[in-house]
Structure formats: structure tokens, C-alpha cells
Amino acid sequence: xxxxxxxxxxxxxxxxxxxxxxxxxxxxxxxxxxxxxxxxxxxxxxxxxxxxxxxxxxxxxxxxxxxxxxxxxxxxxxxx
Amino acid sequence: xxxxxxxxxxxxxxxxxxxxxxxxxxxxxxxxxxxxxxxxxxxxxxxxxxxxxxxxxxxxxxxxxxxxxxxxxxxxxxxxxxxxxxxxxxxxxxxxxxxxxxxxxxxxxxxxxxxxxxxxxxxxxxxxxxxxxxxxxxxxxxxxxxxxxxxxxxxxxxxxxxxxxxxxxxxxxxxxxxxxxxxxxxxxxxxxxxxxxxxxxxxxxxxxxxxxxxxxxxxxxxxxxxxxxxxxxxxxxxxxxxxxxxxxxxxxxxxxxxxxxxxxxxxxxxxxxxxxxxxxxxxxxxxxxxxxxxxxxxxxxxxxxxxxxxxxxxxxxxxxxxxxxxxxxxxxxxxxxxxxxxxxxxxxxxxxxxxxxxxxxxxxxxxxxxxxxxxxxxxxxxxxxxxxxxxxxxxxxxxxxxxxxxxxxxxxxxxxxxxxxxxxxxxxxxxxxxxxxxxxxxxxxxxxxxxxxxxxxxxxxxxxxxxxxxxxxxxxxxxxxxxxxxxxxxxxxxxxxxxxxxxxxxxxxxxxxxxxxxxxxxxxxxxxxxxxxxxxxxxxxxxxxxxxxxxxxxxxxxxxxxxxxxxxxxxxxxxxxxxxxxxxxxxxxxxxxxxxxxxxxxxxxxxxxxxxxxxxxxxxxxxxxxxxxxxxxxxxxxxx
Numbered sequence: 246x247x248x249x250x251x252x253x254x255x256x257x258x259x260x261x262x263x264x265x266x267x268x269x270x271x272x273x274x275x276x277x278x279x280x281x282x283x284x285x286x287x288x289x290x291x292x293x294x295x296x297x298x299x300x301x302x303x304x305x306x307x308x309x310x311x312x313x314x315x316x317x318x319x320x321x322x323x324x325x
Numbered sequence: 326x327x328x329x330x331x332x333x334x335x336x337x338x339x340x341x342x343x344x345x346x347x348x349x350x351x352x353x354x355x356x357x358x359x360x361x362x363x364x365x366x367x368x369x370x371x372x373x374x375x376x377x378x379x380x381x382x383x384x385x386x387x388x389x390x391x392x393x394x395x396x397x398x399x400x401x402x403x404x405x406x407x408x409x410x411x412x413x414x415x416x417x418x419x420x421x422x423x424x425x426x427x428x429x430x431x432x433x434x435x436x437x438x439x440x441x442x443x444x445x446x447x448x449x450x451x452x453x454x455x456x457x458x459x460x461x462x463x464x465x466x467x468x469x470x471x472x473x474x475x476x477x478x479x480x481x482x483x484x485x486x487x488x489x490x491x492x493x494x495x496x497x498x499x500x501x502x503x504x505x506x507x508x509x510x511x512x513x514x515x516x517x518x519x520x521x522x523x524x525x526x527x528x529x530x531x532x533x534x535x536x537x538x539x540x541x542x543x544x545x546x547x548x549x550x551x552x553x554x555x556x557x558x559x560x561x562x563x564x565x566x567x568x569x570x571x572x573x574x575x576x577x578x579x580x581x582x583x584x585x586x587x588x589x590x591x592x593x594x595x596x597x598x599x600x601x602x603x604x605x606x607x608x609x610x611x612x613x614x615x616x617x618x619x620x621x622x623x624x625x626x627x628x629x630x631x632x633x634x635x636x637x638x639x640x641x642x643x644x645x646x647x648x649x650x651x652x653x654x655x656x657x658x659x660x661x662x663x664x665x666x667x668x669x670x671x672x673x674x675x676x677x678x679x680x681x682x683x684x685x686x687x688x689x690x691x692x693x694x695x696x697x698x699x700x701x702x703x704x705x706x707x708x709x710x711x712x713x714x715x716x717x718x719x720x721x722x723x724x725x726x727x728x729x730x731x732x733x734x735x736x737x738x739x740x741x742x743x744x745x746x747x748x749x750x751x752x753x754x755x756x757x758x759x760x761x762x763x764x765x766x767x768x769x770x771x772x773x774x775x776x777x778x779x780x781x782x783x784x785x786x787x788x789x790x791x792x793x794x795x796x797x798x799x800x801x802x803x804x805x806x807x808x809x810x811x812x813x814x815x816x817x818x819x820x821x822x823x824x825x826x827x828x829x830x831x832x833x834x835x836x837x838x839x840x841x842x843x844x845x846x847x848x849x850x851x852x853x854x855x856x857x858x859x860x861x862x863x864x865x866x867x868x869x870x871x872x873x874x875x876x877x878x879x880x881x882x883x884x885x886x887x888x889x890x891x892x893x894x895x896x897x898x899x900x901x902x903x904x905x906x907x908x909x910x911x912x913x914x915x916x917x918x919x920x921x922x923x924x925x926x927x928x929x930x931x932x933x934x935x936x937x938x939x940x941x942x943x944x945x946x947x948x949x950x951x952x953x954x955x956x957x958x959x960x961x962x963x964x965x
Contacts, residue, residue, distance in 0.1 A: 269781065276703070276783050278533040279403035281438035286537075292564055295572040296670040299679070301563070301786055306466075306555055307435045308563075308786040310666050312673060315781045 247323045253288065253316035254300065261289040262321035269318045281305045288321060344386055344395040346505040351415060351446055352430035353439050354401030355787050357458045360488040361430055362398040365498065369800060370398065373656040380411040380700045382418065389502045404533070405445045405523040410700035419449050420524055425505045427453040428497070433463035433470060433485070434555065434788075436548055440540035441533070443479065448518045452511050453481045454500050460485040461492070462788075467552030475547040480514040489793060559788035563663065572667055577753065583651055585749035588728060591643035596891055598639035606631060629825025630818045633874040637817040641725045641870055642809045648724070649690065650801040657792035661686055665784055675764045676771025678707040679782055681714075685763065688718035692921055693928040700932075704780030710767045712932055713775075713942050716921040717763045719755070722812070722869035723916050727755060729873060733896040734909040759917055766945070774941070816868035824864070824875055828882035838879060852951055853911030853958025855903060862915060867923045872916070907961045911954045918950030
């Protein structure tokens with residue numbers, strides 16, 4: 246059973262979700278915006294690094310790796 | 326493989342007699358700008374399948390029909406607001422100068438995000454052409470783009486290209502020509518840029534959101550996708566290559582294999598070259614005798630210049646000409662960002678950035694390039710850490726020294742399969758140690774002099790691409806050969822002359838050389854080396870390649886004349902001068918951990934803009950090396 250809201254780092258692999266809010270620190274926020282990670286964007290966690298962190302996400306056809314300490318500030322709503 | 330852009334710029338300046346038009350290439354990172362640039366200009370800018378390969382502008386001229394065009398390849402950037410050094414270059418270029426035409430290179434697979442950037446460029450520049458690169462890949466992924474509709478939406482021509490196979494390049498050239506000459510007009514689609522001022526940092530979030538919505542809207546009208554999942558094979562490969570259980574072992578295996586091929590492959594050409602050079606040396610000696618050239622000149626030219634030069638060529642060239650083409654193939658495949666991905670957790674723990682592993686990989690080629698490459702790291706303190714520790718990766722000039730010492734002392738007399746695997750394993754061990762040491766020092770630095778908040782980590786993992794194996798090997802081999810030969814002539818030859826002179830000019834009863842080495846000897850012995858080795862490292866400051874030839878010459882000058890056409894003979898010479906396993910180990914430690922070469926020091930000064938950090942980068946590895954050598958030597962002496 247999927248919850249309604251997840252932080253991006255806790256979203257199970259291969260589950261697509263829509264980004265509902267981004268509260269990252271300033272330094273990273275502009276960068277991830279530019280990489281296409283924005284509100285209402287569909288994002289899918291694909292795989293984790295051998296040591297569990299970072300995680301690779303599929304966003305707009307590109308694969309982008311984010312550290313969990315950053316992705317926990319991104320809230321997502323899973324697509325049913 | 327490693328961007329040496331300055332040489333490209335020089336080249337273009339020499340050839341640029343008169344240019345009619347200026348054309349800039351801009352785009353997101355890793356969309357193939359440099360490949361397009363190369364096909365347009367016929368230059369050989371290095372390319373690689375990872376973000377941040379190009380960190381400096383480079384230009385080149387080319388003729389299209391009757392006009393001359395100056396092309397500038399800008400570093401890839403995600404937006405007009407700059408976060409890292411290399412992005413500043415691009416922003417300033419596009420914000421301050423109107424080009425006759427901007428080629429906006431985009432990855433057709435990631436069109437939506439790329440369009441966002443294209444719109445930013447278009448808000449600043451009017452004359453442009455959109456180059457949809459990697460069209461063949463997009464087609465395989467089932468992406469269909471309505472070119473005409475896209476062109477109407479942006480107000481500029483849109484060309485499909487596939488740069489590696491030169492598809493669409495002629496059309497692109499024609500379009501650039503037509504735009505520059507005014508034959509084809511670009512028009513500004515005002516509605517795309519309402520409420521946007523891309524250079525205003527304050528409004529960045531708002532700008533990006535508006536632009537993202539715009540590009541989404543445009544994509545809705547122009548792009549359709551048949552396949553549900555893209556780059557399936559890449560994804561599958563990643564599941565294996567980054568897997569918990571075998572991700573790291575596979576990485577080690579890959580590098581082990583790389584070293585093994587290098588060690589085995591380099592052994593024979595090295596020996597052939599040595600025998601050949603030795604034969605020539607004999608002939609030259611005869612010739613000089615025949616012409617009754619004074620002994621002094623024979624000494625300087627043959628024993629000094631020729632010997633050093635040929636050593637550098639025969640020992641340095643084969644491993645480099647094998648290692649780097651193979652490494653380039655790995656680079657082109659897109660595996661390097663996965664290394665950064667796999668190892669990021671360690672780097673994070675040490676207060677460093679995962680991208681540091683990319684700059685370390687570049688450091689294996691040349692530390693100066695590695696230091697410049699650190700521009701891809703956004704946060705200043707993490708970048709500083711990466712710059713200061715880059716020297717711990719053994720470069721081009723030191724790598725073969727390691728191979729030579731391992732071959733002599735650890736490979737055994739018969740070089741068979743077993744001993745070649747041993748050599749590869751030892752090399753791999755040394756590299757792993759270098760990485761661990763880099764991490765340790767990074768940690769210490771992040772806790773002491775380079776304190777600061779860890780920055781965010783967002784790294785794009787491009788799909789794996791089939792490298793152009795033959796082309797890469799030929800290009801890289803040629804490049805490396807020219808590079809090593811060039812260095813040999815410029816640095817090794819004069820170094821040879823100087824050493825020979827110091828060894829043969831006497832003050833009283835001893836030569837200048839032995840005066841120096843005698844002076845350094847007590848210190849050398851203390852840390853498991855000897856005076857000659859210490860001096861060789863000091864004299865190797867302009868180029869690390871010369872360290873071993875200097876050692877050889879110093880030994881030969883002190884009376885031991887040995888013919889050295891193979892590692893066995895070299896071992897004999899070294900052993901006769903008191904080398905033991907301890908000396909070998911300590912020399913390898915010193916080789917990895919001592920001050921950076923002169924070029925790297927200058928680059929560090931340039932990149933950090935501070936004499937203080939340059940001094941730190943000199944002292945840090947040197948002090949570490951001395952301490953480590955001292956400890957190792959004394960521990961080993963207890964047991965041996």
C-alpha cells in the first residue's frame with residue numbers, strides 16, 4: 246500500500262511520483278531546477294549506489310544522481 | 326582525451342588570418358558540443374561521455390564556401406546563472422557578445438530540458454540555429470520530433486544531426502552560412518520571453534519555472550514518444566555496474582584488467598625500443614669517433630642528451646600509448662560518472678565532492694589537467710580540496726616509473742602470465758592506496774583549512790554509448806605519442822645535458838653531482854632512499870619523467886658502467902648501487918607523494934589565485950611522503 250506523500254529519498258525504487266514541493270538548501274536548489282527537477286515534474290528512482298547513497302533518478306528522460314541528504318527535502322506524490 | 330585547449334587556441338590564432346563571422350557553440354553539458362565542434366572545424370578537441378569534459382573555451386576556424394568562420398566551443402552549462410567556474414565562461418560570453426550565429430547544441434533525447442536552456446540563450450541572442458544532436462539515438466528511443474513546428478516555435482532553423490557519424494553536418498554548415506550572410510533570417514518569438522530576465526539571479530526560481538513550462542508546452546506540440554522506457558540497455562547495465570554486491574568488484578576488475586594489458590603490452594615494445602636505441606647509440610659512438618669529435622661533446626650529446634631522451638621514450642612511451650587509448654574508450658563509454666556515483670558516499674564522508682573522482686581520473690593523465698578540471702566542482706572548499714589532493718594520483722610522468730620499479734623488483738626474472746598479473750595487482754593496489762590517501766587527506770583538509778558546508782550533489786549519468794573504438798585508439802595513441810615525444814625533447818634532453826655536465830665537472834676531486842648527492846645522502850638514507858634518488862626527485866621538478874634517467878645517469882657516472890637494455894640489467898645497476906626492496910618501496914611512495922611538477926604548480930596558482938594554497942599543495946604531499954617513507958623504511962628494516 247503506497248502512502249500519499251513521500252520524501253524523495255524514501256520513495257521505493259521504480260515507483261514514479263510527481264514532485265509536490267522542493268525545500269532544498271539554496272546552494273543546490275538552483276542547480277536542480279536547471280536540471281529539470283521542478284514542481285509537478287514526474288520523477289522515478291532507478292537505482293542506488295553500492296553503498297546506498299546517492300540514488301539515481303529518471304527525470305525528463307535524463308538520469309540524475311542526488312544524495313539522500315538533499316533529496317529528503319523534496320516531497321513527492323506517487324502516481325497510482 | 327584530456328582537454329588541452331590552450332594548444333587548440335594557439336593553433337587557431339596562428340591560422341586565423343581573417344575571419345568573416347564568429348559562431349559560438351552552446352548547450353547543456355554532454356550533448357556533444359565538442360564533437361560537433363571537431364566536425365565543423367576539423368580540429369581534434371578531446372571528447373568524453375561525461376559532464377564537464379570541456380571546461381575552457383576553445384576556438385578554431387573553418388571555411389564554409391567562400392567565407393571564414395571562427396567557431397568557439399563553450400563549456401556546457403545547465404543555465405545562464407553560473408554556479409561553477411566553467412559556467413561563468415559561457416554566461417559571460419553569451420551575455421556580453423552578440424555572435425553572428427549561436428549553434429545551440431541539444432540532446433534530442435532530453436529535448437524538454439534542453440529547450441529550457443535554448444530559450445535562455447535565445448532571450449539573449451537573436452541569430453541562432455538549434456542543432457538536435459544524437460538524433461539516431463533518439464530515433465532508437467522512439468522519439469519523434471516535428472522539426473518544422475519546433476522551428477516555428479523558436480523562430481530559428483532546427484537541424485537534426487548525428488555528430489559522430491557526421492550526419493546532418495553539411496546541412497548545419499549551410500544553415501550557419503545562410504544565417505551569417507543574412508540569407509536566412511531568425512526572428513524573435515516574443516511570447517517565449519515575457520516576464521523573463523535570465524541574467525537576474527534573484528528571479529532564478531521564477532525564471533526557471535516559466536521556462537520549464539514554456540519548453541513543456543512546446544514539447545507537447547512538437548515531440549511524441551513511442552517507447553515507454555528509454556535507454557533500456559543502459560539501465561540494465563547500470564543495475565549491474567552499480568549493484569551492491571558486484572559494482573565495486575567489477576570496477577576494480579576493470580582497472581586491474583586495464584593495468585594488466587598495459588603491463589603486458591608495454592613490456593615488449595619497451596625492450597625493442599631499448600635494443601634499437603642501444604644499437605643506434607653504438608653506431609653514433611662509432612661515428613663520433615670516426616669524426617674525432619672531442620670527448621666532451623660525445624659525453625654531453627650521447628651519454629647525456631641521447632641516453633636520457635631514449636630512456637624516456639622507450640620506458641614512458643609504450644605504457645602510455647597503451648593505457649590512454651584504453652582509458653579513452655572507458656571515458657567515451659560513459660563509465661566515469663558511474664565511478665563518481667559508486668564512490669560518492671566515501672567522498673561525502675570525507676567532506677569532498679563525488680565529482681572529485683572525475684578530476685582524479687583526469688589526474689592520472691596529467692595533474693595540471695586534473696587541477697583545471699576541478700572547475701566542475703561548484704563549492705569553493707570542495708574544489709580546493711580536489712585541487713590540493715589531485716597530485717596524489719600518479720600522472721603520465723610518474724606512472725611508468727612505478728611500472729618500471731615494479732617490473733624490476735617484484736615481477737621476477739621471467740615475465741610470464743603469473744608475474745604480469747602480479748604487476749597489475751600491485752599497480753592496482755598502489756592506485757587504491759592513492760585513492761584512500763586522497764580521501765584521508767580530503768577528510769583532514771575538510772576538518773581544518775578547507776572548512777565549510779558540504780554542497781549539494783547533482784550529477785547526470787549519461788546513457789552508455791558505444792565508443793568509436795578504432796578512431797579513439799588511433800587518435801589517443803597519436804596524441805599520447807606526440808605528447809610524450811614532445812616532453813622528451815623539451816625537458817628530458819636538456820635535463821640529460823645538465824646532469825652529464827654536473828657529473829663530469831669536477832671541483833677538486835669530486836664532481837658537482839657527487840658533491841650534491843653526498844650532501845643529500847644522509848637524509849636520503851634516513852627515509853629509505855639515497856642521495857641520488859632525492860636529488861633526482863628535486864631535479865625532476867620540471868618533469869617527473871626524468872627522475873629515473875637521472876638516477877641511472879648518476880649511478881653510471883660514478884663508475885658502474887652497465888648496459889641496460891632490459892629491466893634485468895637495470896636491476897643489476899640499481900642493486901650494485903645499494904637498492905633493496907626497501908629502496909624500491911620508498912621510491913614508489915616518494916614518486917606518488919612529492920611536490921607537483923612545475924606545470925601543475927603554475928596551474929594550481931592560476932586556479933586558486935593564491936600563493937598560500939600553492940605552497941600548501943607543495944608542502945602537503947612532500948611532508949607526507951617524507952614521513953611515510955621514514956616510517957615504512959624503518960619498519961621494513963626491522964623485518965628484513
